[in-house]
Amino acid sequence: MKRIIQKTTGFLAAAAMLFSFTACEQTEVTPDASLEASNAQNAHRSKSYNLNKTYTAEIKALNGSGVMGTATLMLEGNMLTVNIMASGLEAGMLHVQHIHGFMDKNKNAVCPPMSADTNGNGLVELGEGLPFYGPILLDLAPFSTAPDGSINYTQTFQVSAGVLPLQNNVIVLHGMTVDGVYWPSLPVACGEIKVMNNGNR
Ligand SMILES: [Cu+2]
Incomplete structure (x- = not known):
């Protein structure tokens, strides 16, 4: 016991x-x-x-421009390198190009459909596209005159938080002659930015 x-x-x-x-x-x-x-x-x-985030955008024609191409965007910290390769642009004319989007991060910018043509003139004008792609967030300067109708553009920018997240935004190319008059602001191509690589290798 x-x-x-x-x-x-x-x-x-x-x-x-x-x-x-x-x-x-x-x-x-x-x-x-x-x-x-x-x-x-x-x-x-x-x-x-943050090592290396890569994005792509398939650039498609707007307003029957015949413009097509690809954009590749690489984000390292706040440094953004943009490459745009596009063809079918009006040769020898200035083509402004921007990243468009909304400051409201819950709103996703998209490329405008033809139904955006509210005045019915057969063209989606800059202003008619705004409800879809939003205002300009970043000028992709210097702008090209596309001497042979194509561009191969590469530029690095320091970007502010307002440009991010990139996948909420679109790239818009502008400029085409309509009825004999060059219309520099007319959207001729648009590509929705998508995430390709989120920094994982
Ligand atoms: Cu623009």
């Missing part, structure tokens, strides 16, 4: 020790330490995500 009591006491002591070890381990992980660890993990994660 005595031995049983001793055994039980020994077991309880061992259990108490175990418990105290567990308690000790728990107190070593203070809320601050775990917060620090999670911050470090997040910092590491965001850093690796």
